[in-house]
Amino acid sequence: MTMEPVRSKRRPVLIALAIAVVLAVVASVVVIALTNFAGQQRRESLTLLKDERLNALVEARDKIQPAANAYLAAYKKARNVPATREEAEKNSAKERDDFQQAINSARSALSAVQTGNGSSEEAEGIGVAAAQLGDSYQAYLDSMEGLVESYAQFEGLFREDGAGCNGLFVGSKAANLRERQTLLGQAAVPCREAVNQLKQSKNISYVEFARTLDNEIAQLESHAETTAKSEENYNEFVRLKDEYVKKADDATARNASEEELLKIADEVKAFNTRIKNNRSEFDFAAKRYLNGVKEMPTLVEEVFSKNVAAQIKHHDTVIPLRVQVLKDAIDAELAA
Amino acid sequence: MGDKSLEETISAPPRARSRRTVIIVVALVAALVAAGLGTWFALSRPAEPGRADVVRLDKHRMIVDNSMNLYDPLVEQFSGRYSNAISEKAGQPEEEKVLSQDRERIVRESQANRDRLEHMAESPILKDQAVAESFNRFKDQYSAVIAYNDQLLINTTNIYRSVGGPCAALHSSLNVASETYAQDYVKSADECLAALATAKDGADAETTTLLTEVEAVIRGQRDKQQEVLNSKDTFERLSKSMLAGLALLDINDAFAKAQTTYETATKDKYSKIIESANSANSDFEGVLKKSLEQFDAASGEGK
Structure with missing residues (x-):
């Protein structure tokens, strides 16, 4: 064993070692450069998200409500010409398209924001804030889309060439209460069908209104049945009363026994109780029937004046707050 | 003994080689660790709060x-x-x-x-x-x-x-003048009381107070209507029914009081928290x- 083989063995090792060290250094430099570059890129994309995409999102939302209003007005105007639902839809097609376009732009503005927030691992705050904004924004778009989509259906509920719910207001068309009940029942069939369709709307204000209206119709039907029955009972009572009077007169005329007279008296008393109960049931149902009919126009009116307005106000409060929170989350991430 | 010397001659060169291998590995590891540390230092924020x-x-x-x-x-x-x-x-x-x-x-x-x-x-x-x-x-x-x-x-x-x-049905959809009012009332009241009892589950102090007060009002009415049902004769039934009817007049006051107490208490609580x-x-x-x-x-x- 001499030195030679050792030296010849050590040299490649040293070379290998040197190469390894150089490689490691180069690799770490590359890693550092890449992460710095990635960090720089991330900062740029966050700045873009905050300054451009979020503003685009807000601007896209600002266009939704005017577009929806324009469509609702155009449709209503076209329908009042008068025109059928199909014609009115045709004549408001431009506004409808404009609205749909506004919705589509808003949806793509939203997806630009959602893809633009980068990996949520690094900044959980941004991910959560963006998801919350997305949730609220989406809900707003869906509800406005539902408002427009189901408007023709809603608007046609109380039209004669629509669902014919105005047939519920029987009024003086009926000769008696049984006829009123029949007419009401006839009007209720197509009306109910339309109401149930409205329950499928994407807009909760329509859905809640449809639920209430459905229950109101059921109440009207039940009260109409009660009052019709009471009226028939009453007619029967008038006939029975004559019978009792005749029976009592007979008994008195032929000097009937006290026992028989008392029995007749008891019958009359029971009869009076029936009349009284019939009357109270009638009053109860009639009062509610009239109230139901009287309040129905208010119910319809409040869909827009109260519920839709409240819904829009809700979104007008929530979405700007969500945007602000996301902006602050980005600022926190960018702080240096 | 011969066996042992043979073993030594064979195993000597590999031992020398393995030492070199160890050095290489250690050096490599050291280089990688150094590079890793460098990267980590470059990426991590300064430890000092800024x-x-x-x-x-x-x-x-x-x-x-x-x-x-x-x-x-x-x-x-x-x-x-x-x-x-x-x-x-x-x-x-x-x-x-x-x-x-x-x-x-x-x-x-x-x-x-x-x-x-x-x-x-x-x-x-x-x-x-x-x-x-x-x-x-x-x-x-x-x-x-x-x-x-x-x-x-x-x-x-x-x-x-x-x-x-x-509970909503109790004072809105029952016909007071109806023959079966007492019966209907007792039945609905029992449903309402059962619901109120479960509603206390997980409720806070203010809500429990509200529910308890509502419960007391409804139980009182229910018991009066039950007395009407228990009456033996028409006269007794009539007088009990009248008393129960009169008690109904107070019910709105009782509810209003429970509600006001609740609203004041929760409002106070919340505004203090917000403040x-x-x-x-x-x-x-x-x-x-x-x-x-x-x-x-x-x-x-x-x-």
Whole structure:
């Protein structure tokens, strides 16, 4: 064993070692450069998200409500010409398209924001804030889309060439209460069908209104049945009363026994109780029937004046707050 | 012995080689560790808390403060939808849907807010005693706002489920003049009382008081109507029924009183919570501002 083989063995090792060290250094430099570059890129994309995409999102939302209003007005105007639902839809097609376009732009503005927030691992705050904004924004778009989509259906509920719910207001068309009940029942069939369709709307204000209206119709039907029955009972009572009077007169005329007279008296008393109960049931149902009919126009009116307005106000409060929170989350991430 | 010497001659060269291998491996590992450490140092933020940490914490403070304003509209939306689903008898699936969508949204909201507070607690700037103290107060007060709204969610659900559900029918859809009124009343009242009993589950003190008061009023009415049913003769029935009817006249007062007590109590409670939160917030804001000024002053002197 001499030195030679050792030296010849050590040299490649040293070379290998040197190469390894150089490689490691180069690799770490590359890693550092890449992460710095990635960090720089991330900062740029966050700045873009905050300054451009979020503003685009807000601007896209600002266009939704005017577009929806324009469509609702155009449709209503076209329908009042008068025109059928199909014609009115045709004549408001431009506004409808404009609205749909506004919705589509808003949806793509939203997806630009959602893809633009980068990996949520690094900044959980941004991910959560963006998801919350997305949730609220989406809900707003869906509800406005539902408002427009189901408007023709809603608007046609109380039209004669629509669902014919105005047939519920029987009024003086009926000769008696049984006829009123029949007419009401006839009007209720197509009306109910339309109401149930409205329950499928994407807009909760329509859905809640449809639920209430459905229950109101059921109440009207039940009260109409009660009052019709009471009226028939009453007619029967008038006939029975004559019978009792005749029976009592007979008994008195032929000097009937006290026992028989008392029995007749008891019958009359029971009869009076029936009349009284019939009357109270009638009053109860009639009062509610009239109230139901009287309040129905208010119910319809409040869909827009109260519920839709409240819904829009809700979104007008929530979405700007969500945007602000996301902006602050980005600022926190960018702080240096 | 011969065996052993043979073994040594064979094993000597590999031992020398293995030593070299060890050196190479150690050197390689050392190089990699050094490179790794270098990368880590280059990437990690300076351990010393800096101005950016203050700015960041202040932004997080604003986020939490702004997020609190979302509770009112969200809770309002939930209670509106839930009460409609219950009062219009939309059915179990519909009620479940409101609970799983609108209520769960608020539950998630609260979780996100608590996470935000926890995240803030990790800020390096909290090494500063004054900032830490102010933050802890901020965290406690805002946690109280979150907890209040979580409880409000439970209360709202319970009240609508009972008072808005089976109890609503009691004084709106029964015909007082009807022959079977006493019977109908007792039946509906029993349903209402059962619902009220379950509604106390998980309710807070104020809500439990409200439910108990409503319960007492309805139980009183129910028992009076039961006496009507128990009466042996017509005269007794008539007089009991009249007394029960008269008692009904007081029911609105009793309900109004229970409701006013409840509203005053919860309003007081909430405004106190909000007040403390606001004061903790402005205090924390001031402390952070001061800390920022210190950093600015320090960097100004440095130049």
